Amino acid sequence: MRLPSSWLSFIIFWTIRLLGRLVRLRVEDRCGLRSGEAPRPLIWIFWHNRILGVTLAKDRFIRDRFGAVLTSASRDGELLAAVMARFGVDAVRGSSSRRGSTALRELTALLRSGRDAVITPDGPRGPRYRLAPGTVSLARWTQAAIMPVNVTYSRYWELRSWDRFRIPKPFSRITVTFGPLQTVPEEEEPEAARQRLEAMLEGG
Secondary structure (H helix, E strand, C coil): CCCCHHHHHHHHHHHHHHHHHCCEEEEEECCCCCCCCCCCCEEEECCHHHHHHHHHHHHHHCCCCCEEEEECCCHHHHHHHHHHHHCCCEEEECCCCCCHHHHHHHHHHHHHCCCEEEECCCCCCCCCCCCCCHHHHHHHHHCCEEEEEEEEECCEEECCCCCCCEEECCCCEEEEEECCCECCCCCCCHHHHHHHHHHHCCCC
16 A cells, blocks of 8 residues: 555655754855855756755755755656655656656746756656756756755665665765856857766766
8 A cells, every 4th residue: 555645755754854863964065055145046956866965955054045846747756746845845847758848947937036946967767977958958048057966975875776866874974065156158069068067966
């Protein structure tokens, strides 16, 4: 019997909150996000298997920035959206295979309203550590700055999912780095911009 998303999201939310009390979390802020110097809106990008680390960092240190995370239109995406809602983050539903153009329009409207967009550019199905071109298109259309976020765990479990999702072990160290802001000028070739941004996210 499958539990409803509301119950699952409740369990996952409090599990993450408990885990947050059992790890040592450090943030390196290279763009002025915590101090309020970073502009609004921003496009946050990080790899799909580092979602947990970014969620813990935002919940502990950055509760005053609101926005929406891009999740797939699948059942898994519905669960992720429900979990993020408990952390005060809205969701835009869509991917390259379902509701892609609609999601891009909604993200554009979100950014133009001054709210942040949160994207895992290799999700929801991969390839792992491959930045999809939609992020570049979104940045070009809106001229919103992109914030690359890197996450490292000193010790973690790795699931056998397509993204090798990582769960930090209790009492491990998590380092979340908010990198220097990036823009995508109109004159830059989209593929060059895609490769440049991809190189800024540490894989492996």
